[in-house]
Amino acid sequence: MYQEVILDHYKHPHGRGLRDGDAEVHHVNPTCGDEITLRVRYDGDTIEDVSYEGQGCSISQASASVLNELLVGKELAEARRIQETFLELMQSKGQLEPDDSMEDLLEDAVAFAGVSKYPARVKCALLSWMAWKDATSKAFSEAGTTAQGTEADSAKEKTA
Amino acid sequence: MTQLPGLLDTEAIRKDFPILDRLVHDGQKLVYLDNAATSQKPTQVLDALAGYYEKHNANVHRGVHVLAEEATALYEGARDKVAAFINAPSRDEVIFTKNASESLNLVANMLGWADEPYRVERDTEIVITEMEHHSNIVPWQLLSQRTGAKLKWFGLTDEGRLDMAGIEELITERTKVVALTLVSNIMGTFNPVEDIVRRAQEVGALVVVDASQAAPHMALDVQALQADFVAFTGHKMCGPTGIGVLWGRQELLNDLPPFLGGGEMIETVTMHSSTYAPAPHKFEAGTPPVAQAVGLGAAVDYLTAIGMDRIQQHEHALTEYAVRKLQEIPDLRIIGPATAEDRGATISFTLGDIHPHDVGQVLDEQGIAVRVGHHCARPVCLRYGIPATTRASFYLYSTPAEVDALADGLEHVRNFFA
Numbered sequence: 001m002y003q004e005v006i007l008d009h010y011k012h013p014h015g016r017g018l019r020d021g022d023a024e025v026h027h028v029n030p031t032c033g034d035e036i037t038l039r040v041r042y043d044g045d046t047i048e049d050v051s052y053e054g055q056g057c058s059i060s061q062a063s064a065s066v067l068n069e070l071l072v073g074k075e076l077a078e079a080r081r082i083q084e085t086f087l088e089l090m091q092s093k094g095q096l097e098p099d100d101s102m103e104d105l106l107e108d109a110v111a112f113a114g115v116s117k118y119p120a121r122v123k124c125a126l127l128s129w130m131a132w133k134d135a136t137s138k139a140f141s142e143a144g145t146t147a148q149g150t151e152a153d154s155a156k157e158k159t160a
Numbered sequence: 161m162t163q164l165p166g167l168l169d170t171e172a173i174r175k176d177f178p179i180l181d182r183l184v185h186d187g188q189k190l191v192y193l194d195n196a197a198t199s200q201k202p203t204q205v206l207d208a209l210a211g212y213y214e215k216h217n218a219n220v221h222r223g224v225h226v227l228a229e230e231a232t233a234l235y236e237g238a239r240d241k242v243a244a245f246i247n248a249p250s251r252d253e254v255i256f257t258k259n260a261s262e263s264l265n266l267v268a269n270m271l272g273w274a275d276e277p278y279r280v281e282r283d284t285e286i287v288i289t290e291m292e293h294h295s296n297i298v299p300w301q302l303l304s305q306r307t308g309a310k311l312k313w314f315g316l317t318d319e320g321r322l323d324m325a326g327i328e329e330l331i332t333e334r335t336k337v338v339a340l341t342l343v344s345n346i347m348g349t350f351n352p353v354e355d356i357v358r359r360a361q362e363v364g365a366l367v368v369v370d371a372s373q374a375a376p377h378m379a380l381d382v383q384a385l386q387a388d389f390v391a392f393t394g395h396k397m398c399g400p401t402g403i404g405v406l407w408g409r410q411e412l413l414n415d416l417p418p419f420l421g422g423g424e425m426i427e428t429v430t431m432h433s434s435t436y437a438p439a440p441h442k443f444e445a446g447t448p449p450v451a452q453a454v455g456l457g458a459a460v461d462y463l464t465a466i467g468m469d470r471i472q473q474h475e476h477a478l479t480e481y482a483v484r485k486l487q488e489i490p491d492l493r494i495i496g497p498a499t500a501e502d503r504g505a506t507i508s509f510t511l512g513d514i515h516p517h518d519v520g521q522v523l524d525e526q527g528i529a530v531r532v533g534h535h536c537a538r539p540v541c542l543r544y545g546i547p548a549t550t551r552a553s554f555y556l557y558s559t560p561a562e563v564d565a566l567a568d569g570l571e572h573v574r575n576f577f578a
Contacts, residue, residue, distance in 0.1 A: 001521065002521075002522070002576070007577070010577075031533065032515075032516075032517045032532070032533055032547075032548060033533065033534060033541070033547040033548050034517075034547075035547075055515075055547055056515060056517075056547070057515035057516075057517035057518050058515065058518045058577070059517075059518075118521075120517075121517070121521070124517065
């Protein structure tokens with residue numbers, strides 16, 4: 001379960017620390033007390049920054065670092081595809097063998113495939129991803145109708 | 161092998177617990193150090209459960225056929241065994257519940273619905289402690305919210321003990337009930353219940369003792385304790401899950417109202433009103449956990465045959481050894497008493513900045529089962545400024561070799577995350 005990639009992200013996290021953002025959320029995992037405060041900043045549909053501060057186990061902390069590395073600079077639609085694929089992998093109970101296209105899409109995040117075998121730890125891996133999803137919908141709903149792409153986004157949310 | 165004075169013959173005892181021979185993760189020997197969460201069960205208890213269902217199963221207290229009479233005798237026999245185990249003055253003071261949480265909730269609800277002088281209401285106070293298990297916090301919070309009574313608590317010292325300095329201001333003429341644990345489930349601390357009982361008696365408050373972490377590990381004498389209610393659970397003391405105990409003083413059980421209504425707890429019922437059976441049946445509505453009570457009776461027999469004082473000695477010797485071994489590990493901080501004095505065989509600790517879930521997972525890979533998290537005692541973690549702890553807890557079948565395995569395992573954890 002503890003792949004070298006995960007330990008690397010845990011020991012040397014990417015993008016840690018809180019910076020300016022359009023929306024902030026605070027999520028907790030009550031079973032182990034993992035916590036994360038996460039902010040997103042968008043330029044139109046492009047993710048400019050995901051900044052975070054938190055405490056918790058290596059899985060939750062490494063997962064936030066991987067999220068930052070993967071999502072910053074991506075278009076929202078692409079980021080959603082990555083988030084949904086990661087969710088699918090984490091909910092696979094160790095039954096899903098990532099194929100090439102999944103590896104291309106998830107990059108370092110495929111290292112978490114082994115975590116999906118441990119039900120108690122899946123929530124740790126998903127904590128930052130759920131926080132990102134929540135912060136994103138908050139950012140766009142707060143921006144209201146003035147932000148471009150809001151309608152398209154909410155349509156996507158419904159079909160997701 | 162390490163020999164310590166006071167140890168039990170664990171080689172013989174472990175033969176009674178088939179699960180301890182289990183291999184996990186491709187051939188690792190199981191090292192089970194999660195006894196504060198639940199104990200393993202000896203074959204004597206497993207056989208009693210199976211034997212009950214195979215030969216005697218029936219509902220209790222209501223049939224006239226042979227199985228019903230046997231089942232009733234076995235169920236009531238278990239009550240006799242538990243009464244003797246805790247030195248209760250009367251078997252009618254032993255109420256079977258489904259666990260310690262239900263026992264504590266039952267007391268809280270009796271007091272919420274009671275008449276004077278026991279009634280908890282506005283302008284009265286409830287006192288608990290900061291080291292309670294959530295099951296001895298939340299029922300009192302609910303009672304406080306529903307009645308308007310004020311909830312107060314003993315704080316903790318840096319050494320993991322109750323801060324007794326303010327006892328006179330804490331327990332006052334307004335106090336109706338004081339609820340506390342005899343042994344902390346997270347830190348292993350033994351609490352000075354006798355001092356608290358003395359103060360409570362001065363002001364006429366009732367004392368409720370959560371003995372969930374005491375009953376499995378030491379001789380429990382409710383008369384010596386002088387509390388008014390004592391709660392514990394079966395599954396931590398070699399018994400099955402689904403059976404708990406509430407002991408209460410007879411005159412209180414006579415005076416206090418029932419909480420759950422239903423079959424078994426009545427004397428007569430009309431469409432307008434009912435009268436109630438005497439205790440303990442007044443507090444045992446519905447079909448009780450019969451097989452589980454029988455299993456608990458077998459567990460009590462098993463523990464009694466070994467001797468509770470000898471079990472306590474064994475665990476004390478192991479605790480001394482474990483505290484010493486753990487303190488040799490760099491960056492390891494024990495949360496709670498740092499010596500084996502006045503504490504049980506439950507040891508919580510942090511290991512540098514390594515999160516307890518990572519500690520627990522890497523230990524598990526080596527076959528070592530510990531508990532990680534806040535142990536349903538989150539206020540203790542808040543008090544010591546930590547998100548969680550790793551907890552190792554020992555029992556009568558634990559060995560010095562298992563302490564060594566834990567210490568080696570923790571060294572491996574440190575190197576892994578270094």
